[in-house]
Amino acid sequence: MSVVSTIGGKNKDGARSASLVVFAVDETTAHDLAQSIGQLGVTDAYVARGDIDTAISHLSRVEKSPQRLIVDISGESQPLLALDRLAEACDPSVQVYVLGESNDVTLYRSLLQAGVRDYRYKPLTVDALRGWLGDQDGSLVRKARSGKIIAVTGTRGGVGVTSVAACLASQLTAGKGLRRIAYLDLDFYGGTGSTLLGMSSNHALPEVLQNIERIDPQFLERTLTSKDGRLFVLAANQNYSDAFSMESGMMGRLLAVLSQHFHYVVIDLHNPGGTLANEVFSHADMACLLSDRSVHSARVLTRLLLHIEARQNPPALHVLLNSSRSPVKGRVGAKEFAQAISRPVALDIPYDGKLPGLAEDLGEPLAAGSELAKAVNKLTRMLTGELAQGGAAAKVARWFRRSA
Ligand SMILES: Nc1ncnc2c1ncn2[C@@H]1O[C@H](COP(=O)(O)OP(=O)(O)O)[C@@H](O)[C@H]1O
C-alpha cells in the first residue's frame, strides 16, 4: 500500500484517526481524489492506493473508525463478496462509498441494497465527491447501516436463555471476520452470562445510560468489558436492595446506539414481560424464544408469540427447544410441540449432560463436542444468513440491512 496523502496530520496519528479514508486501486485515481479532497477543504483525510482488502487491513489498525470510507472495486472479480468481508471489518456506523469501472445498473442496485451509500464509476468528479462528503443523512436518501439486534428469551427460568445467548455471542465473533459483538445482560441482579464468556460481570449499564448522548467507540472500549476487543459485555449487576429502572424510550435509544458500534447486539432478555421487554422486541431484528417441552411452556410460548407478533415492528421469530435437563420418557416430540404452538421449531437443542454446567463453573468455553455448542453453531449460521442462503447475493443482501 502506498500512502498518497494524509491531510490534517502528517504523522501516523493523522492516518489512524482520519474521518475520511480513501483507497483507490490505481495511482491516478488516488492522486486525483487526494487533490479534490484538498480543494474541498477536508481537514482530516487519509488517501492511499489499495483494494478492499487493503482497506480491511487498514481498518484493523486504526484507533477510530472513519465516518466515511471510499473504496474501489475495480478489478475485483466478486465485489459483493469483498464488500461482505469489509462489512465485518468496519463499524456499522461507517458510511461506505464505492468506486468502480463499470456503468452497470444491476451492480449499482445490488450495492445499494447491500447498504452502500452510493456507487460511481471512475473518474469521480469533484462535484460527485462534494455530494458524498456533504451527505448528511437526508441528501442521499439511504437507510443508515446498523448492526443486528438479537434478543434471546424464554418461557421460564432455567430453559437455557443465558446458555444460548452467551454461546451465540461468542460464536458470532468466531471465523475470519472482524465482527464486534455486544452482549447485553438484562438479568440485572447478576446473570451468569459474563461468567460463561470467561469475563467478570460489570456495572456498565447505568454508566452507559447516563452518558447516552456522548457514546463513542472509546467510551465503549473503556466502559464495557472485553478480553479480545471483539466481544464486549454490558451488564448491570445491581445490589439486591437497589431497584433498577429505565425511563421509557431509553432501551430503544441504547439499542440504537449500540447497533451503530457493533455488528451484532445479543440481548439476554431475562424477563420477556413488561415495558422494557416491549422496547427490546420493538427494536430487535430477530428474537429467539427458548422453551422446554412442557404443556406450561407451550401455553406461555403461544401467548408470547402472539404478543410479540402484534407489535408494530416485530422481530423475526425463532422458536428453539432446549433440553436443559436430562430427558424423561413420554415428553412430547419437537413435531408435536410445533403443532401445539402452530409454529415451526427452528432448532431442537439436545441435552448436553454435564458440559454446560462444567463450563459455567470453570468460566470456560463449552468443550469441543458439546451438543449445545454444535446446536448454537447452527443457530449462529441461521441468524447470520450463512445457512440456507442462495449464494453470495443473498448473503450480501442481508449485509447491512435490518431484516425487519
Ligand atoms: N442443552 C443443555 N444441556 C444440559 N444443560 C443445559 C443445557 N442448556 C442449559 N443447561 C443448563 O441449565 C441450567 C440453566 O440454564 P440457563 O442458561 O442459566 O437458563 P436461563 O438463563 O433460561 O435461566 C444451567 O445450569 C445450564 O448449564
Ligand SMILES: [Mg+2]
Ligand atoms: Mg439466565
